[in-house]
Structures are given as C-alpha cells and as structure tokens.
Amino acid sequence: MAEPLRLFIDRTETPIGELVIVADREGRLRAIDWTDYEARMRQLLRLHYGEGGFELVPERNPGGLTTTMSTYFAGDLGIIASMPVETGGTPFQRTVWAALRDIPCGTTVSYSELARRIGRPAAVRAVGLANGANPVGIVVPCHRVVGANGSLTGYGGGIERKRWLLAHEGHAASQSLLPFAR
Amino acid sequence: MAEPLRLFIDRTETPIGELVIVADREGRLRAIDWTDYEARMRQLLRLHYGEGGFELVPERNPGGLTTTMSTYFAGDLGIIASMPVETGGTPFQRTVWAALRDIPCGTTVSYSELARRIGRPAAVRAVGLANGANPVGIVVPCHRVVGANGSLTGYGGGIERKRWLLAHEGHAASQSLLPFAR
DNA sequence: AGCGCTCTCGCGGTTTTCGGACATGACCAT
DNA sequence: ATGGTCATGTCCGAAAACCGCGAGAGCGCT
Missing domain, CATH: 1.10.10.10 (Winged helix-like DNA-binding domain superfamily/Winged helix DNA-binding domain)
Incomplete structure (x- = not known):
C-alpha cells in the first residue's frame, strides 16, 4: 500500500573490486557490497524491506556517499566513522x-x-x-x-x-x- | 521508515450488535467487524499492513461510511454495493x-x-x-x-x-x- | 612436559521447513 | 445413509538446520 521506499544506487571502483552503494533520500547508507556479491545484497534488502517495499534508482554519488567511500580507500580512514547509516535488522x-x-x-x-x-x-x-x-x-x-x-x-x-x-x-x-x- | 498509514476508526450500533468501522484518508473502507470480534479485526490489519504499518485514529463518521452502514441497516440494501473499499490480501x-x-x-x-x-x-x-x-x-x-x-x-x-x-x-x-x- | 593439530560438541539467533487447521464438497466404498 | 479420502490457499507454531565460534579432549611429535 504505502509506496515503496525510494533508494538510490551507484557504483565505484576500489583497489580490491567494484562497490555497489545504496543510499536513501536522506543520504544515509542503506546497503553496500562488492559487485560480485550484488545478488546477496539485493536479497538482504528484500529481507529487510519486503519484496516490493523498495525500489532502486540509479543515481550518481547519492548523498555524496560514493565520494566518501573513495576517500576512505584513498587513505582517509577516519571518514567512515561518521558516515550516516540506516538499517533494518532484528x-x-x-x-x-x-x-x-x-x-x-x-x-x-x-x-x-x-x-x-x-x-x-x-x-x-x-x-x-x-x-x-x-x-x-x-x-x-x-x-x-x-x-x-x-x-x-x-x-x-x-x-x-x-x-x-x-x-x-x-x-x-x-x-x-x-x-x-x- | 515510511510513516504509518493513517486510518480512522468509528463505531455504530445495529440491530444485531455494535460495528467497528475503519476508513482511510480517501474515505474508503479498510476494515469492519463486530465489536465483539474487534481483536480479530486488528489482527487482520496487522497482518496486511505490518506491526507498525498503520495507526488508528478515532474520528466520527469518517468518509461518511458510518452513515452509509446505518442506512444499509435501516433498509437501503443497495447502498453497500457502491461503497468504496480498499484491502490488502493475496x-x-x-x-x-x-x-x-x-x-x-x-x-x-x-x-x-x-x-x-x-x-x-x-x-x-x-x-x-x-x-x-x-x-x-x-x-x-x-x-x-x-x-x-x-x-x-x-x-x-x-x-x-x-x-x-x-x-x-x-x-x-x-x-x-x-x-x-x- | 609442552606444543600444535584435529575432532567433537555446545553455544544461540535467524531462517527454512513441515504439519495442522480451516466457513467445502465430490467421489467411492461400505 | 454413513464415513473416509483428497484437493486447495494461507497462516501459525514447532522443530530443525544453519552458521564468519571457541573451549576441551585426544594424540603424535620434539
């Protein structure tokens, strides 16, 4: 009934493989995983938000999170500590x-x-x-x-x-x- | 995440017991049952919309549905056929x-x-x-x-x-x- | 002894699976 | 007539399986 949660998805390269990044409207990280495990990530999203409970819309650098991840891999380790995150889970x-x-x-x-x-x-x-x-x-x-x-x-x-x-x-x-x- | 669905609840007497009526913002009937089975009705709502997926706000005659039900019990049988209804379910x-x-x-x-x-x-x-x-x-x-x-x-x-x-x-x-x- | 390895078993939350219950009724064998 | 069997969709509770572990026992080597 309530329209699905609108999530934004982006990708970025790292020294150890490509990342998939999912953020919400407020720029909080909702999910992230390596491209080669993207199926598992989507499964987790389905589990947390329901089958039709969300939709993934491609968007560049949503909430600036993609930049943040690149910065971390470039050596600014502390930056992820303050990164906004929102999850489901028990x-x-x-x-x-x-x-x-x-x-x-x-x-x-x-x-x-x-x-x-x-x-x-x-x-x-x-x-x-x-x-x-x-x-x-x-x-x-x-x-x-x-x-x-x-x-x-x-x-x-x-x-x-x-x-x-x-x-x-x-x-x-x-x-x-x-x-x-x- | 998404704020709960806002539903309006009212009650009315009939010749065979009191009814509980639940309507949505658009004046569509979402649930209805006899007061003595109200627990079951709420259970059904939880099932369809999730634990915290909705909230019940008392309101008199929401969407005019309470009046419509009284009219039906008063003898205008045809009136329920055109009554707007919205449900979950498989x-x-x-x-x-x-x-x-x-x-x-x-x-x-x-x-x-x-x-x-x-x-x-x-x-x-x-x-x-x-x-x-x-x-x-x-x-x-x-x-x-x-x-x-x-x-x-x-x-x-x-x-x-x-x-x-x-x-x-x-x-x-x-x-x-x-x-x-x- | 002391070390290091393997095997076994208990730990506990979550997910998956399974069986039962139900607002029926058609069919078949007693 | 009476009684058992089976098909069918969905929810619910119980039970079991699944693991990104780790402590302890047994065993073979220095």
Whole structure:
C-alpha cells in the first residue's frame, strides 16, 4: 500500500573490486557490497524491506556517499566513522552492529570478546551470524572481527579483502594473519 | 521508515450488535467487524499492513461510511454495493473478494459455485478460507455464500448474524435455512 | 612436559521447513 | 445413509538446520 521506499544506487571502483552503494533520500547508507556479491545484497534488502517495499534508482554519488567511500580507500580512514547509516535488522543484530562501530580503526576484536561487550557472552556464534548479515560492510566494520586465535576465519566478500582492509587500516599484525590458524 | 498509514476508526450500533468501522484518508473502507470480534479485526490489519504499518485514529463518521452502514441497516440494501473499499490480501484472496461483490443482494451462492466462477473449481476449501479472511464483511458480502446443500455452514460473526443479514436482504428461503444440514 | 593439530560438541539467533487447521464438497466404498 | 479420502490457499507454531565460534579432549611429535 504505502509506496515503496525510494533508494538510490551507484557504483565505484576500489583497489580490491567494484562497490555497489545504496543510499536513501536522506543520504544515509542503506546497503553496500562488492559487485560480485550484488545478488546477496539485493536479497538482504528484500529481507529487510519486503519484496516490493523498495525500489532502486540509479543515481550518481547519492548523498555524496560514493565520494566518501573513495576517500576512505584513498587513505582517509577516519571518514567512515561518521558516515550516516540506516538499517533494518532484528534488535539483536542492531545491537551487534552498533558494537561494531565502536571498534577503533586499526584494531581487531574476537567474536567472543564482541559477544561479551554486548552482554551476551554465550551468543558467540550468533554474533558471527549477525556479523555476516551486516548490510553495510566496511562502514560498519565487520572486518575488524577475527577468530580468538587471530585467524581471519571468514568474510562475506572473501578473506583476501578482509586481509587487505585490515592492512589498509594499519593493523599491525595484519600482514601475518593467515586465513586459518597455522 | 515510511510513516504509518493513517486510518480512522468509528463505531455504530445495529440491530444485531455494535460495528467497528475503519476508513482511510480517501474515505474508503479498510476494515469492519463486530465489536465483539474487534481483536480479530486488528489482527487482520496487522497482518496486511505490518506491526507498525498503520495507526488508528478515532474520528466520527469518517468518509461518511458510518452513515452509509446505518442506512444499509435501516433498509437501503443497495447502498453497500457502491461503497468504496480498499484491502490488502493475496492475489487469490482479492480475486475471491471481487467475486463476492458480484453476488446480487437477496441471493446466495455455494462455495463450490463461487470457486467455479473464479476459474478455480477445485479450490473450494481455499475459497472458504479466503471468505473467512475478508476484512470488510457485510460490504463485501461474504454472508451470501452458503453450503452446497443450503446450510449456513459458518460466519465469522456468528451464524445468527448471517441468518439475520440474509433475511434482511430478503433472501426468500433464509427463514428456513438451518445452521447445519438437517 | 609442552606444543600444535584435529575432532567433537555446545553455544544461540535467524531462517527454512513441515504439519495442522480451516466457513467445502465430490467421489467411492461400505 | 454413513464415513473416509483428497484437493486447495494461507497462516501459525514447532522443530530443525544453519552458521564468519571457541573451549576441551585426544594424540603424535620434539
């Protein structure tokens, strides 16, 4: 009944692949992902806003977000911390995502530590799940969460990109971090 | 996200109980039910428009619909046929409800006949279900559907009311119609 | 011992799947 | 007549599967 949410979609190249960016009328980031995972991103949007609950309109640099992302990749790391974001998700997921934004750039946290921080020390796997369901990767830095033993464990965009992002953010040990525990 | 749909709610007395009436800004009927089943009506609204997808604002005689209903109960039977109606529902349900409005006042149809009319002769039970899910009873005359053997079978507001409505509409045999097959 | 690896199992939120209930009625076998 | 079977759409609740984890046990090597 209520006309669908009007969202704007744009794309931009980065050193590790093309990004798809989705913003709303107010210039808040609603979704972002790598072009090669665009299908998954659209699926997530459908899940959050319903089948016909939104429409994607191509537009250049909506809300200036495309520029912001380029700036981040160019080396201005702090800029994403203040980027406006709006998401759906369950209460639990939103709690996890909020906690993600509190992880300082250049550092990492383990899944269990993150679970502890939101007051649900036992919900470790659930935190992993919520991490994977994050619609606004990079900006809400799910890549800063690693295994308890320092292994990179997983990343929706591919482990290689996770490693690159951490290195880009100057994480001291990121060069030696292996995909799996050695 | 999108602010909730603003709906107006009113009540009116009838010979067979109090009605709750819900209209939209454009004066179209969105829902109607007997006060003693108001909980079910609200449930249906939640189902169609989502948990926080609408709000009910008390208002006297919204869109003049309350007057229209009184007029119907006073004896002007034809007036409901032209009453504006807007509903959610699945494609199948909407098809069934549309077919209901084509049943002339003062006549009845069996569930199977109705199923045949919408081109789904086998979906007899499904038609019954869709009938029960009708959010705008009386106006979309689900009470004009009876069992193949003439029994009244069922009605969301109670069999007695179904019988009364049919009698009110001058259905010839309604006086002798029994709740269940004899 | 001490290290490091593998395997197993429990953890918990979300999604998916499945079965049942229902405002019927045609058909077939007792 | 009576009674069981089955088709059909949709919602709901229960149960199970799914995982971007991690602690602990068992085992083979220095």
